[in-house]
Amino acid sequence: METKNIMIVGVGGQGTLLTSRILGGITQDNGYDVKLSEVHGMAQRGGSVVTYVRYGDAVAEPIVEEGQADVLIAFERLEAMRYAHFLKKDGVIVVNDERIDPMPVVIGAADYPENIIEELSAKYTVFSVKAMEEAKKLGNTRTFNIIVLGVAAQHMDFSKEQWLEAIEKKVPPKTIEINKKAFEIGYTC
Secondary structure, three states, rough: OEOOOOEEEEEOOOOOHHHHHHHHHHHHOOOOOOEEEEEEEOOOOEEEEEEEEEEEOOOOOOOOOOOOEEEEEEEOHHHHHHHHHHHHEEEEEEEEOOOOOHHHHOOOOOOOOOOHHHHHHHHHHHOOOOOHHHHHHOHHHHHHHHHHHHHHOOOOOOHHHHHHHHHHHHHHHHHHHHHHHHHHHHOOO
């Protein structure tokens, strides 16, 4: 199998690392060589978090180069725009339609760009989901990342059952059922 390149981007505290561990787990469970690399930046201060997940028959290095990502999973609109150039020509962006102001916007030194999803959609194949709204309906806002993963899972190589198994292995035991429900919501979007 040709190596698949997945990027997960977001803001500190949005669950990018858990999501990458679920993705790493499902690839390993299915016999693929997998490499993960996490770039935290100022994650604890609300800064960008980027995780690269590469899997295939034999993966040499963990970093996804510009123009090589098959799937870009973005937990926030501006992060999707910031990393869209990593997407390959026929790749897809799965973006949580949520705005989190970075520090330059908060202090008034910059403006938050308007129409991000529309601009991305003009150049790329974009699947947008209001995951935080769905997570609120579910009763647990911390599951929004798993809803986004459910949307993204439709553009990867594994069955719904394999995803649910991977989630069961990687999330805390008391959150298994709510995370499975969150995944199902995203998977049916």
